[in-house]
Amino acid sequence: MIDWKNIKLDLIKFLKDEVEKTGLKKVTMGLSGGLDSAVVAILCKEAFGDNLNCVLMPSQFSSQSSTDHAIEVCEKFNIKYEIISIEPMVSGFIKNMDEDRLRIGNFSARMRMSVLYDVSSREKSIVVGTSNKSEILLGYGTIFGDIACAINPIGQIYKSDEFEFARLLGVPESILNKAPSADLWEGQSDEEELGHSYKEMDDLLKAMIDEKKSKEELINLGFEEEFINKIDYRVKSNAFKGKLPVIANIRWN
C-alpha cells in the first residue's frame, strides 16, 4: 500500500521549498484536461493558492473534451486559468511539416512550451512540469516541449500508480475514466502508441530499473524476452532526453 496522504504532504512541501529557493512566488503550468496536469494543478493550488496560473492551450488537433475537462478541474478547485490557442503558430508552420503527425505533434508540444515560458516571464513565475516516471523512463514526451520545466513534483510516480493518487486528490471522474492521451492528433492514445498498457510497462520498469534485475531474472519472473528487449531499447535510446546538452571539453594547451 502506498501512503498517498504523506506523499501529498511531501510534494506540497517540495513545491513550496523549491519555488522559495528561486526567490519567486508564483508558478505557471499547462493544464491539458489529462490526468498528469490535473494532479500537478491540484498540488500546486494547495501549495500556492492564487499564485498558481494554469494555461489551457488547445490547437486545431486537440479535442474539445480536453479543454472541457481542464475547465472542470479549474472550476472544481477554484484555479485561475487562461486559454491561449496555439493554432496560429501551428498553422503558420504546418506547410513545412509534410503532414507528418509526429512532427506536427512535437512542434505543437514545443509551441506550448514557448507559450508557458512567455507567461512565466510575464508573471515572474516558475514553470512546473507534469511528466510522470513512466513517461520519463520511456522517453514518451517531446524534448524541449512538454518535458521542459524547472521543477516536477510527479516525476517519481509511475502512471499506473498515479490513478490512485489522483482519486485521493479529487481529480474529476471524467478524467479518471479516460485513456491517457498526448492529444497531439485525433484519437491518439499513449498505450496504443507505446504498444502496451502502462500497468504492463510499469511492472517491467519497476523490476528492470528500480530493482535492477538482470534479463535472465526478468524472464524467470515471467516477462517475455521480446518485450524486455523492446522496453530496454526504448529506455536506453531515449535517455538523452533527461540529460543536459553535451559541451565540448577543450584542451587549452
Ligand SMILES: Nc1ncnc2c1ncn2[C@@H]1O[C@H](COP(=O)(O)OP(=O)(O)OC[C@H]2O[C@@H]([n+]3cccc(C(=O)O)c3)[C@H](O)[C@@H]2O)[C@@H](O)[C@H]1O
Ligand atoms: N541520441 C540523441 N541524443 C540527442 N538528441 C537526440 C538523440 N536522438 C535523437 N535526438 C533528437 O531528439 C529528437 C527526437 O525527440 P522528440 O522531438 O522528443 O520526438 P520523438 O521522441 O520522436 O517523439 C516524441 C514522442 O513522445 C510522445 N509525446 C510527445 C509529447 C507529449 C506526449 C504526452 O504524453 O503528452 C507524448 C509523442 O507522441 C512521441 O511518441 C530528434 O529530432 C533529435 O533532434
Ligand SMILES: Nc1ncnc2c1ncn2[C@@H]1O[C@H](COP(=O)(O)OP(=O)(O)OP(=O)(O)O)[C@@H](O)[C@H]1O
Ligand atoms: N491542450 C493543452 N493545454 C495545456 N497544456 C497542455 C495541453 N496539451 C498538453 N499539455 C501539457 O503537456 C503535458 C503533457 O501531456 P500528457 O498527455 O503527458 O499529460 P496529461 O494530459 O496531463 O495527462 P494524460 O497523460 O493522462 O493525458 C500536460 O500535462 C500539459 O502540461
Ligand SMILES: [Mg+2]
Ligand atoms: Mg494528455
